[in-house]
Amino acid sequence: MTLTDTTASATAAPSGAVLDGPALWSAQAQMPAVLGRQLVIERAEGSYLFTTDGRRLFDGTAGLWHANVGHAHPELAQAAFDQMRTLETFHIFQRFANDRAIELAELLAGISPIPRSKVLLNSGGSDAIDLACKLARRHWQREGRTSKQIILSREHAYHGLHAYGTSIAGLDFNREGLGTESLVPETARVSHDDLAQVEAAIERIGAERIAAIVSEPIQGTGGVNPPAPGYLEGLQRLAREHDILLILDEVITGFGRTGEMFAAERYGIEPDMITFAKGVTSGYAPLGGVLAAPRLWEPFYVDAPDTPVFRHGATYAGHATAAAVAIANLGILERDGLVARAAELEHVLRRELEGLAARQEAVVDVRVAGFLGGIGLDERIANDRVADRAIEHGFITRPLRGNTLQLSPPFIVSDQEVVDYVAAIELAITEEAAR
Known part of the structure; x- marks a missing residue:
């Protein structure tokens, strides 16, 4: 069925009829409202x-x-072409790696606002949020503080639509209709602009139960909301006072959108983790990840037989072509x-x-x-x-x-x-x- 045919059927159909149309189910769409208008x-x-x-x-x-x-940048297309002719990808599980994933990780660690970062790579922003929340919980379980499981997030927040991103969404409509208030039950929302209310929520829930606070530096999908003066600094203070991990979601703001490479630099914040995606490749290939502070990665690097394993990874984590595109994109940002x-x-x-x-x-x-x-x-x-x-x-x-x-x-x-x-x-x- 052509788009023209779809328009005709959508227009002619009686109210309550099931409409047909292209096979593609559009994202975040009330389908009858978009059929014939794509x-x-x-x-x-x-x-x-x-x-x-x-x-x-x-x-x-x-x-x-x-x-x-911008779109259709010839250098990024060439970077992908050249990489695919050399090695499209190979996984980074266990003792394997690929040279482009290693190179990209070194570049990212070099520009990270978190000193001595380690870089966990995956396929996008929603992946990165799931990974960061899992690492936060794994951290406290390994520390023996097993009650620290709850992830706090802000009203109006958007953190993707994987299970954790859906669960910590501050946009209620993204959590509705799934049979439970939160797919991951150990989550809670706090005020997006009032630190006194955030502190009251921490006291009410109990810091001994809270693993991390996740925050966009500038809320994007929630309405383009810059932080209230002192809010991010206050969030960092509360996290440190109560021994709660601070995760900055820089999927939108990372790689220059705020006039700094990361919004953490613009606002003077030193988080425990930063999630990134989007601007790392300018969208030319699906790639995201997490920058993690030493307190999180060092226990997994101890030279001892009982050192634990953090069970993360996906088939396309560290994808060589995506990494090559990211490397070229970072070069363009700097050169131009x-x-x-x-x-x-x-x-x-x-x-x-x-x-x-x-x-x-x-x-x-x-x-x-x-x-x-x-x-x-x-x-x-x-x-x-x-x-x-x-x-x-x-x-x-x-x-x-x-x-x-x-x-x-x-x-x-x-x-x-x-x-x-x-x-x-x-x-x-x-x-x-x-x-």
Whole structure:
């Protein structure tokens, strides 16, 4: 069935009918609402996407926060091609490794905000969260403090959709309909901006039962929420005072999005673990992982017959081609000064969004942290309808929780493209407000 056929069947079907359509089950979609409306991307170039129906769209969200160096970069394509002709991959289980996984791990340890990091590689951000939460619990079990099992996370948080990510989601709709409040029962949510409430939650639950606190430095899917002043520093203080591991989820913010290589550096935080993905390859290959502090890895490296094994690993952990792409991507970020460029673009985005807020009554607030912005709309203006109108003008933004629009273009855009992007969103807001 073609997309045109799908449109016809969806339009003609009576209410309550089961609709058919393409075999692909879209992610995070209310399917009847998207059937016949899919934008099928067939190619891309730099900051622009091209659809099968002939549209040219500015990628204002860098895909799902990942296309930092832009799309269809020839060097990254060449890196993957060359690696596949040499060795597509070989696993890193037990005494085996591959040279690209080793090289990438050394590079990542060298730029890690955590001194003397070890690097655990896998296939993406959701994998990384599962791995970090498991390592946190394994740490305390090995220490003999077996009651420390609960993972705390923040209201409005998003940490992927594997079992642990679903369980610690601060977006309730991501935990609904699965037969239990949390797939992993030993989890709890804390305030996203009030340290006194976080401390009260720790006291209520008991620090002796809490293994780790997981936090995005800047909440992404939850509405582009920068940390309240002093919040991350206070979270770190509470973690240290109560002997709780601190895990920073830098799947979105890592590799330059905040104008620093990691948001931990921007905010002066020294976590026990950092999860990463997305920007490590700019989305050109699925790769993620965890940076772990010495207190976590050293007990597993003791030269003794009874040294424990941390049972982690997946078939594609340390995938040689993905690692080669990541190495090339990190080289481009450094050579082209793109992290510094993201810091420059933050000022342009802030200026344009503040101007938008001053002109538009429908804009409740704007939030900027790094080259990452959110536009909060009046509840009478639906963000999904504004996003649809922006697409009609050739620009992609994304509706998020809190009636927010996401702005996070690739680092390669010009100042003028940022200006044009915000202007297109303003036009879409004006049109929707006048509807």
